[in-house]
Amino acid sequence: MPVMRILIIEDDQEAAAYLIKALKEAGHVADHAGDGETGFAMASTTDYDVLVVDRLLPKRDGLSVIEGLKAEGNSMPILILSALGQVDDRVEGLRAGGDDYLPKPYSFSELLARVEALGRRKRPADADTTFKVGDLELDRLTHFASRAGQPIVLQPREFRLLEYLMKHAGQVVTRTMLLENVWDYHFDPQTNVIDVHISRLRAKIDKGFERPLLHTIRGAGYTIRDDAR
């Protein structure tokens, strides 16, 4: 994971300090702004890989900061934090120009996974038509997947699941991220449904191969990566 420069715009000092410390431990560089105006000024003058913006801020509302930055033509990816946590609130945030949305209270592993997923966006991964991890290949146009040249038969949803994992290859994706992006569900199913879907996918891509590609990251989520270098 490359080092990312992150700006946190958050008025809760304690939460911000905790975030900065944890992000540094994860190998990133984080700056902090305590209110909307300072945050806007810092984001306009410095090039960050990701902005983490709280919705409710003193001096200038989080959404207004985002709208202002987008109006300036700023394309930095933005993660919105909000204590409101309703679907309408999410829609509002994304419409204002946010790229992802995380309701409070959140776990740090969830936030880190989302920040890293957003940072990746600067690379032209979205435009790629084929993804490759080790000997696993996926063609987004023909919906064809293969490992070591052998075709893998996937259900449409399994294909989307694998596509999302491979798009974020090497990064941790959380269960919530999978729920939101693969199923478009924004609630929390109490049974570990995602784990079951992952284990099915794992059976299709890793079974019979010496080196597994799909890994479980305890307490965080999953990642697809080729360990052999």
Added chain:
Amino acid sequence: MFLVVYIGHNTQRMMNEQLNETIEAEVKGLGEQYSQGGIRRLIDVVERRSRQPGASLYMVTDYSGDVIAGNVAKLKGTMPRDPEIPIQIVRYLRNGADAQPQEAAVRVFVLPGGFHILIGRDISEGKRFREVIQSASRITIAVVGVLAILSWLFVGRRVMKRIDAVSETGRLIMEGDLSRRLHVTGSGDEIDRLAENVNAMLERIELLMQGLKDVSDNIAHDLKTPLTRLRNRVEAALREEPSEEGYREALEATIDESDQLIRIFNALLKIARVEAGSPDGGLERIDACEIAAEVAEFYEPVAEDEGVTFTSEICETAPVEGSRELITQALSNLVDNALKYGFPPKAEGEEDGENEKSDLHIALSVACEGKEVVLTVADNGSGIPEADHDRVLRRFVRLEESRTAPGSGLGLSLVHAVARLHRGKLELANNAPGLAVRLILPKVG
């Protein structure tokens, strides 16, 4: 009032017309007498008519202007001699009797030999009539005006008093007595209808407030348990011999416990929002079949993993007006419940639950029944006793048998709230054996 003026005006006009006609007729009659018997006969007729009661006015003068016949004693001013003027008003004195000059409408015509004949009708009567009408109008206007002021005072004050009563009740309600209602007189007028609507609104507010109070009571009661557990665990970890592994374990357990608490809070907030009528993502036209098929696809692997038979019977299309997000979650809660609580009651001493689940069959179905879309999740598990069917819809209610399984007792409450938000129903039925939960939504189109 306008009517009075109109009638007065019209009467006046009619009287004038009648006057003209009378005079014309007289002129015509006298003209005939003259042509039959000359001036002498004319004078005779005039003399005779003059003496009749209520007669018209007559005056005949010779060429020198002396009066030779008629019932007019004296004209004020000179006698009009111009026959070209059709009708003119003159003042006159009748044969000695009157002291006051009267008004008359007269017409003059000239006969050969310089005779002037004046024929007319007294119009002072018409004038008096006009005065009577005018004074009647004035009195009517005055009376109507007084009545208007009186009724305004009476009705207006009554309305004001009722509005005052409304605001007084409003004040009492604001002071905290939510059980008060506006007085409805039963007359069905506008203020009554307003009062009825406000009362219905108050009813709803009271219900919501009661719900809110119940929730706070529940939260106070049911969140204490996991909070106490959390606290005890941390305390125990501190009391034990310090070891990194022990601490780590305790902290991880604490995180799990607090995550569970957050989940409960989120579920409670969501139920509250849904009950307050705010649908996540807004209401749109959606296909319940599509949603159910996705939920089935979502849960099928889980069921298979647990050895549960999962079947779905979903019709072609079932359009409803609703929130995709909420209906999905409602259905997923129902399937989740069936997976968690559907197994048959454990026999004493039996350890392994896995094998029991192999007999479990969960059926998800969507069907259109008339104007309704019925989404059913049925299982053949231990079911819920009929007496508890209403109770389990309430927040935090968990049956004794299921206390050991994970869960918060909020799943069905949310489904119930979702059903109500969509103007639908949630029905629990005995599936003999097992439970069938029917989420009934109104069909559109």
